Amino acid sequence: MAPEYGSTSPRSTGEASLPAGGARIGVDVGGTFTDVVLALASGRIILNKTTTTPRDPGEGVVAGIDAVLAEAGIAPGLVGEIVHGTTVASNTILQKVGARTGLVTTLGFRDVLEIGRIRTPGMFDLGWKKPEPLVPRRWRLEVAGRIGADGATVTPLDEEAVRAAARFFLAEGVEAVAVCFINSYVDAAQERRAVEILRAEAPQILVTASCEVLPEIKEYERTSTAVVNAYLLPAMRVYLGQLTRRLAERGITAPVQVMASNGGMVGIATAGSKPVFAVGSGPAGGVTGAARIGHAVGAPDLIVFDMGGTTAKASIIEGGMPSLVTEYEFRDGISSPSRFIKGGGYMLKVPAIDIAEVGSGGGSIARIDAGGLLVVGPESAGGDPGPACYGRGNRRPTVTDANMALGLLNPQALAGGSLPVDPALSLAAIQVEVADPLGIDAIAAAHGIRQVANVNMARAIRAVTVERGKDPRDMALMAFGGGGPLHAVDVARLLGIRRVLISPVAGVFSAAGMLSAEAEHSFVRAILAPLATVPDAALDAARTALAADGREALAAEGYGGAAATLRFSADLRYAGQSSELTVPIVADLDVGGLAAGGLDPAGLDASRRAALAEAFHRLYAETFGYRADEPVELVNLRLTAVGTAAGRLDFDRIDLDPSALAGNSGSRMVSFERGCPPVATRLAPRSAVADGPIAGPAIIESYDTTIVVPPGCTARAAAAGCIAIDLDPA
């Protein structure tokens, strides 16, 4: 079994009779560990970390849930809700184990999916491998039937060809089919009719219509999104079905919510029919939790920095909301920190938290290249064999080894004492692989490894801030993940950031963050008309349809009345441009606005449209540095339908087990700066910040993470269980 965190003997909670909905469980399945967090209505939090079971991830999930329930002494029937971040969707794509998937498309466009957008992610690489399309050409079938760009029917649908396609798919053993017709974003009648026929002819085949997942212009993006959805359908349904059964066997009948890529939750029914929205499920919980904490500590603008074993991820929270993108490419390996490079992955045009990722984690390997340059990552030693100091056979130094050599990490054992280490192995690896080739000593080389990793990670942060026109110096950096608190201050320095926040339960923060999420459903209707002159009737029709969709989706998950909120927004651009900015349609556009929480877009009279255009001009100028005196086009109307769970986790009220805050006291020698001798450094348990500020140099250890407080910085207890580290102005 896995090492347990905060595993003291069960306290008497007196909560055996707590009302349903009072106990909520967050589950984050990662590559190495499955993290489970149980939150009680009282604010008490119980953690568990168990080994991930890759072949059947549900096994690890229920093991973790069993453990937290036992520790809390709570009956399974009292669990009110389970929120689940799952990598089933992403792993299904990475491992190419999705459905045998077919595609039905318009005559002449069989290869849109394979052609894609033509670009390559790198230059000069003649050996590049373009990702194989998820549907082979054989199973991409064309049918006659054509809608013009104006919505007129050019050619009626060849229904017999659709029936023939269904028969062919059955004969070929195809399990799921996507349907995407050219211009279906204008009129989807032919597409819907084709889906109807396929479902009637081949009821055992799962079908996704492109207009159901993405009714937007651009045929490749829509086709690809629909295909990924179809590809994931069986795997997601099987997984969620098994999980529900396993939970029921234990007497847990609480609804399961799945984290979506945009940081909201969706019910199991939605996750099972639109799995494409859950491809980015894994990292979403931490960002959502960070946004919630930002509220609690009065920092609505935050940089979120999550450093794990293989990669580091950066994203931003603005005005208390995670920053989203409307499309991204999902790919094997590390996403490029430079996001204008496309072509390396599977295009998903669904709202997702804007996350930049670099191949710098604790396990990233340092080496000297042929030209004599020190390179760190993206190759990783992972968890097995792991860094050199684990003594499991890896002799190449990693970032963790550099931290070990400098004295930043506990020299006896990591992971709450469960993982013995040997710093001499770290030093030897650094000496041979880095220090000797560069002609410097091992400690200097260790600083070098750390510094190069920090610069790489700073680059991910630049990608979500500077490249978006945001100045990181205006924001605080919130760090979590196994390595985040170890590197946060140095990364902050590189970017001129003056305040670092270390999240509570940093090592399992993604699971905790999920418990603070809201249920969210996104809908979109294409408009594509000048904002000033789009007919009221068109706006009204779009708004009515969106609102109906939104209320229906929320009602299906039990959110109604005050728990349901509709947030409209508009995708706007200057006429002639090709990419849009999303502008919220909020009440304060105009003092005469409708109910708080959102302006009803049907009320967009001329003056409100002018106000919306002005909001776009401002956002554009803020993002790109100039504004144009040009007509504004309304591309899409969007709706986010939000449901707020009754027992949503409030970080202000969390009550951590003292054992989760315990750690070593005393001191050890730590090298903070290259060329300066190591200094005697105070060791403190996390609980010690409650007793007063801790001046650097200091190392704060707890079960799930190590926090570095360099000389000149001071760590203080902050709201919501955070530790704030203010950097010296230098």
Next chain:
Amino acid sequence: MPQDSKPPSSKPAAAALDPITFAVVKNAMDAIVDEIAYTVIRTAKSEIVKDVMDYSAAICDARGEMVAQAKTIAQHLGAIPEAMASVQARWAGRIAPGDAIILNDPYLGGMHLPDIFMFHPVFHEGAVLAWIVVICHHTDVGGRVPGSNAADSTEIFQEGLRLPPLKLFEAGRINETLEAVIAINVRVPDRVLGDLHAQHAACQVGAREIGRMIQRYGGAGFSGYLDALLDYAERMTREEIRTWPDGTYRFTDHIDSDGLSDAPVPLSVAITVAGDQLTVDWAGSSPQVRAAINSTLSYTKSNTFLSVRCALKGDIPNNAGVFRAITVTAPEGSVLNPQPPAAVAARALTGYRVMDTMFGALAQIVPDVMPAAGEGGNTVVCIAGRKPDRSPFIVVDMISGCWGGRPDQDGIEAITNPSQNLSNAPVEVMERTHPVRIESYALVPDSCGAGRWRGGLGLERSYRLLADEAVLQLRADRVLYAPYGLDGGGTGGPAGNWLGEGAARRALPGKVTMEMRRGEVLTHHQAGGGGHGDPFARDPERVAHDVWNGKVSVEFARTRHGVAVDAATGTVDAAETTRLREARNS
């Protein structure tokens, strides 16, 4: 003969620098140059920059040597040294903070007139320490045809507004005279000025960030690290070239014609490897031609450098250190070093063929790296006319293609040419914007060159005109000289153009300017990639998979690969395959 290589740097040895700071500076420069490029794409006004991404960005040192390049159009960057020399020749000693100098004259280091370079100095204590360079392909720079890109001009004076190095910004203030001259000479001044402002915004972002680095490391320290970066790339390049066998390697490829005459346009190269130095000589290539496909020397060098860069296996930084190991010469008055006033607007085609020719010679030096020929450069389709409301429209569409078979894998299909990183225009956006209906956008089965590793399939795209009439300008190549195969691989399927449908469909020449009428359909096939290795040595299972997957026909499998495949199941008939393969060998 022009010389472009420099002796190895005699600056203080890299050993004097801190190796850790060196690694940090390198990564920071890569981040900044990408940030510059990102600013361009987010602020530009034109489709050709925003959607097609025909632009590039670089950071140069005080002398104008390129130190870092964004992952944009690789082809642009080798031209920077010549352009920078022109800037220095005109403005040395008269450059002030806040200046931004633009240039597009192909005979002063530019490439063709639509590509406007912008140079922005970064000052420290009164001296220029670095330059930010941003190049954009502008929608129009005047001249006789919209887009300023006609292949059939015969003098540069027909091609649009020529700009020697001029200050568009002086000490941060726009030069209103120059701005007004540009505005009145181009067809879409809002797009052109908008994109120039995007270039300027990006330059300022770069200058600000480089300024911060200079603050951190000091002027001399910063320059020292830039020198070290160039030395590092040079060192890695030379180390790899040293492993190449000494000798002279020759290759000749062709452009079908310049479009004004039927004469083929040969390009011939001789690459000499001597130790760690390459000499590339284009003697024997065609004299300059009448039509606008002449490639200025700077553009010829740019594509020559780029070809070598593709042949290097190491993860070498994108900087001018690579160029130091390469000397390029081309005869004056040739199509690869034309003399004024030769027209050059459509020189991209010649650039692609320079790459193909270089690749053919490099394949003899590093056969384990180089692919057979790909499609040979994107086809440009231009359809211009008036909508029913009499407002004008111009469709400018670029059709990309595929790569040739590689030494250890098939060529990629539906991919940008390796010298570019172009994207494609979405069908639905094009139909929404212009009176055309796209009737197909698809792979062309059997268009690959056969080989142990086959070439990629070519692409088809067809357009139905929904306006009463329009003028069609089409620039395709590889109709007569199809993409070559390597090591016994077959040539790729040729490109082709057709007008009409069904029985009434008729072939058009590769390069054509003609009227199109309502309802007519134009179909273009882009060439398929050449094959690599003996087609009869291709794994029969791969051939069968291609048949199963609808990429090659049963007939193609049988005649080109000697593999008998059952069409319905995609299984190999082993006995028949053996018979077919032995029959050829006997």
